[in-house]
Amino acid sequence: MSDNFNRRGQRNENSGGRNSRRNAQGRERNRKSQGRRDFSASVPSARRRVADPDRLVAFEVMQAVDNQDSYANLVLPQTIRKHRLDRRDAAFATELAYGTLRERGTYDAILSRCLDRPLEKTDPKILNALRLGAHQILGMRVPNHAALNQTVGLARGVIGAGPSTMVNAVLRRVSEKSREEWMDELTADLTDDIKRMSIEESHPVWIVRAFRQALAAHGRVPTEIQDLLAADNESPSVHLVALPGIGDLGEALDNDAVPGQLVEGSAVYSHGDLGRLESVRSGRVRAQDVGSQLVARALAGVGIEGSDQAWLDLCAGPGGKAALMGALAVERNAELVANESAKHRADLVSHALEPLPKSAFTVMTGDGRKIRENIMDADLPENIGLAVEAFGEDGDVFDRVMVDAPCSGLGALRRRPEARWRKKPGDVADLLPLQLELTQAAISVTRPGGVVAYVTCSPHPAETQNILLDVLDGGEVELLDTAAAVRSVALPGVLEGDADPGTAVPGVEPAEGQEAATTVQLWPHVHGTDAMFMALLRKK
Numbered sequence: 377m378s379d380n381f382n383r384r385g386q387r388n389e390n391s392g393g394r395n396s397r398r399n400a401q402g403r404e405r406n407r408k409s410q411g412r413r414d415f416s417a418s419v420p421s422a423r424r425r426v427a428d429p430d431r432l433v434a435f436e437v438m439q440a441v442d443n444q445d446s447y448a449n450l451v452l453p454q455t456i457r458k459h460r461l462d463r464r465d466a467a468f469a470t471e472l473a474y475g476t477l478r479e480r481g482t483y484d485a486i487l488s489r490c491l492d493r494p495l496e497k498t499d500p501k502i503l504n505a506l507r508l509g510a511h512q513i514l515g516m517r518v519p520n521h522a523a524l525n526q527t528v529g530l531a532r533g534v535i536g537a538g539p540s541t542m543v544n545a546v547l548r549r550v551s552e553k554s555r556e557e558w559m560d561e562l563t564a565d566l567t568d569d570i571k572r573m574s575i576e577e578s579h580p581v582w583i584v585r586a587f588r589q590a591l592a593a594h595g596r597v598p599t600e601i602q603d604l605l606a607a608d609n610e611s612p613s614v615h616l617v618a619l620p621g622i623g624d625l626g627e628a629l630d631n632d633a634v635p636g637q638l639v640e641g642s643a644v645y646s647h648g649d650l651g652r653l654e655s656v657r658s659g660r661v662r663a664q665d666v667g668s669q670l671v672a673r674a675l676a677g678v679g680i681e682g683s684d685q686a687w688l689d690l691c692a693g694p695g696g697k698a699a700l701m702g703a704l705a706v707e708r709n710a711e712l713v714a715n716e717s718a719k720h721r722a723d724l725v726s727h728a729l730e731p732l733p734k735s736a737f738t739v740m741t742g743d744g745r746k747i748r749e750n751i752m753d754a755d756l757p758e759n760i761g762l763a764v765e766a767f768g769e770d771g772d773v774f775d776r777v778m779v780d781a782p783c784s785g786l787g788a789l790r791r792r793p794e795a796r797w798r799k800k801p802g803d804v805a806d807l808l809p810l811q812l813e814l815t816q817a818a819i820s821v822t823r824p825g826g827v828v829a830y831v832t833c834s835p836h837p838a839e840t841q842n843i844l845l846d847v848l849d850g851g852e853v854e855l856l857d858t859a860a861a862v863r864s865v866a867l868p869g870v871l872e873g874d875a876d877p878g879t880a881v882p883g884v885e886p887a888e889g890q891e892a893a894t895t896v897q898l899w900p901h902v903h904g905t906d907a908m909f910m911a912l913l914r915k916k
């Protein structure tokens with residue numbers, strides 16, 4: 377983490393460069409030359425009447441998330457461009473918007489003690505301005521007077537003079553206590569740990585509860601929950617993968633990336649715009665969570681007997697795992713079929729696979745549940761086509777199949793700052809039938825002895841272990857020692873001891889030739905990855 381960011385990954389406003397609007401002490405520079413004046417925080421009526429551009433960007437992102445259901449990670453870059461922020465101000469706006477969105481739950485609990493009306497009855501624009509102010513005061517090291525002054529200026533500029541007076545009064549009350557004092561006050565009378573953590577770590581109560589169950593279900597200690605929630609509030613590092621045999625990490629490493637600690641061919645990049653790396657622009661090096669890299673490599677690496685030429689990624693969009701699997705397939709003289717139901721996402725898969733030789737892959741657009749019918753009609757690469765003929769009407773042609781199922785995404789909350797507030801408990805239940813049917817469809821096109829990987833970016837027991845048990849009930853597949861397969865593609869020693877991601881599944885016997893029947897659950901607070909689940913299944 378750079379020196380310019382605090383414990384929560386936010387920038388300290390104390391490292392002003394030559395052109396910065398903040399000086400070396402973190403104070404906003406005087407802007408007389410821009411025709412505006414900065415005033416003392418104690419004179420609200422005389423404060424600036426226009427919104428500071430980086431705070432305005434953060435505010436517009438919050439509004440777009442609320443009013444247009446926008447994704448912050450998509451709308452933020454557009455808004456930064458619209459307001460022509462320089463790199464430094466863009467970084468500040470990013471931390472302000474993302475941090476405020478993530479920690480909204482904590483700030484709302486504090487604001488509800490400072491407002492004289494319920495939050496629901498507060499004008500949403502005023503509420504968003506207050507949240508941004510609270511984050512600057514309690515979550516970033518912006519001096520109180522600057523946070524107040526600038527947020528009042530923002531409110532005055534985008535909402536009006538009346539509301540700005542109220543924003544000033546409320547933020548003054550917020551600034552009267554430190555974050556720790558606020559937490560003590562808010563949680564003093566709470567006997568329920570889940571509610572306490574929900575406020576302290578800014579997650580909805582139902583997600584805290586689900587995570588605690590998930591930790592227990594995947595063999596970890598439920599008391600880890602606080603660390604897990606805290607890890608969700610950190611900005612994730614950018615992990616890179618060099619497509620094996622196609623890309624290399626040299627350029628990234630020359631530009632301050634550092635080698636990844638979990639898996640070979642990976643690096644961690646924390647030095648700004650990835651687009652400046654030609655290897656990334658060309659798609660030969662890709663940004664990909666290292667957990668995704670691990671599961672893709674584990675499926676490619678697990679031992680199978682017999683043919684190994686036809687690989688399938690059943691739910692491939694936008695193509696991250698497909699690109700890595702496809703490159704590994706090329707090295708092994710195998711070919712990849714990448715299927716995706718949404719046309720625009722199938723186009724992204726085609727784009728992700730561009731660096732591969734054209735003859736090495738096929739992209740199909742279709743419902744994965746109908747893959748069996750669809751592959752019989754498809755124009756597949758020659759060796760897969762031959763295999764289809766060999767298996768005749770059955771269509772069970774594939775040696776390795778990835779089912780990276782559509783899921784609640786609860787394991788990647790740190791990537792989508794607003795996601796935790798949008799998701800509902802029903803989202804988990806809604807996807808369960810689809811997850812099961814996709815896995816059954818995958819099994820139906822896998823040849824006996826071939827392997828299916830069931831993967832989710834969620835640790836929720838309903839969409840991980842329960843789906844697995846339903847699949848095993850079908851009697852067509854057996855659970856492999858997934859943890860051993862994952863360890864074998866990780867760097868030596870890193871998934872041992874407390875970092876062992878494996879869990880034995882009660883009542884499930886090891887398959888022939890396997891030490892154990894295990895699943896794998898990765899965690900942000902243990903492995904620095906998304907909370908990704910994997911079960912490797914061998915077709916009988």
Ligand SMILES: C[S@@+](CC[C@H](N)C(=O)[O-])C[C@H]1O[C@@H](n2cnc3c(N)ncnc32)[C@H](O)[C@@H]1O
Binds near residue numbers: 694717744745781
């Ligand atoms: C978790 S994402 C896959 C991520 C991808 N493997 C990667 O690494 O980039 C799940 C994908 O499944 C797709 N999907 C949803 N329903 C599907 C279906 N019935 N058949 C095939 N794909 C489906 C979604 O559009 C989404 O792109």
